[in-house]
Amino acid sequence: MKISKGALLFLILATALGPPAQASFRSSAPAVRRCGDCCLSYTSPSFLCKHMKDYVRRIVGCFLPAILFTTNKGDEFCASPQIQAVEWCMEDMDAAKRQKNVLVEKKLQ
Template identity: 40%
Template sequence: MALRLFLPLLLLLAATLLITQAQGIGSSASDCCLKHSKKDIPTGVVASYRLQGPESGCFLRAVVFTTKKNKKICASPSSDAVQKLMRQLDKKAKNAKSRAQTQRPRSRPKKQRRERV
């Protein structure tokens, strides 16, 4: 008797799990590039980049550039222009980091003494 009640509940649970996996609910791969852009990427508009591939849950290997207006551009990681742009962004980030480390913390300016005349 209990088996008659338990079996439909078990089937319902299994069907729910299959549907949620098929829809990709709970996966981090919802923001994957599906193809590479064929247009040249202007260097002045790009703010950062990230790599995408099977290790991030995506089928296509790509470099995802983020523009200053927060738009995403997918590019081929094997392209020479893309490699050059990645090196430029890495260099810019490294320079900004080293500048931040070498700057002294700002303090209040010292009061100047008034000269008596």
């Protein structure tokens, strides 16, 4: 049986990095499957933005472009950046951060 160099490299990296990080978000199944900093799958898009604390774009350098959300409880899950609800949630979170920064600046003056 012949194994390509790419497949062998992948197996070595997968073994070295260990099992994928796992967290759950209203589900008993693992919601986050990451190799390094990239998402390997998406979680169901049904989530409430008010339960999100932060997000990180995982697009450049990753096979699967994704948005990695962190909930208020610290759970993480990956969502597709192509889903409109994901885009709206990111916009809402950015607006809330800008508003918070304005309030902090006013207090400092």
